[in-house]
Amino acid sequence: xxxxxxxxxxxxxxxxxxxxxxxxxxxxxxxxxxxxxxxxxxxxxxxxxxxxxxxxxxxxxxxxxxxxxxxxxxxxxxxxxxxxxxxxxxxxxxxxxxxxxxxxxxxxxxxxxxxxxxxxxxx
Numbered sequence: 263x264x265x266x267x268x269x270x271x272x273x274x275x276x277x278x279x280x281x282x283x284x285x286x287x288x289x290x291x292x293x294x295x296x297x298x299x300x301x302x303x304x305x306x307x308x309x310x311x312x313x314x315x316x317x318x319x320x321x322x323x324x325x326x327x328x329x330x331x332x333x334x335x336x337x338x339x340x341x342x343x344x345x346x347x348x349x350x351x352x353x354x355x356x357x358x359x360x361x362x363x364x365x366x367x368x369x370x371x372x373x374x375x376x377x378x379x380x381x382x383x384x385x
Contacts, residue, residue: 264292270301270315270323277325284312292317295333300326302333310334 271286278284287306292299299317314329 266292266299266301266317266321266323270303270313273315273323273325274303274313284308286312293333295330300330300333 267290271290274286284305286303289304289306291302293302294300301315301317301323303312303314305312311329311334314326314333315323316326318324
């Protein structure tokens, strides 16, 4: 089993209600949706998941109160990846053309003006 899946199951059993006797089934899996990782815990004989956890960047699991509809409704594919519907497809990237630079007056490379080297005129 996957380490994150085991940690999600452990977290579920630690936080479930006292009267809740539903058991996590083998249909539970890691799912990727829109580039984000989720762990979906499912019970045997139920279509709705028991819990959905978000896999954070640092390896933390966060239990979600509101589950992404695509993750819950469509389940998972063979690879464990849920694809977004066509209506939510990402827009194509546009070719960006750099803007022409304005011509700036040339400055010396030293950053020193053509003033007197003694700088006596400053006092």
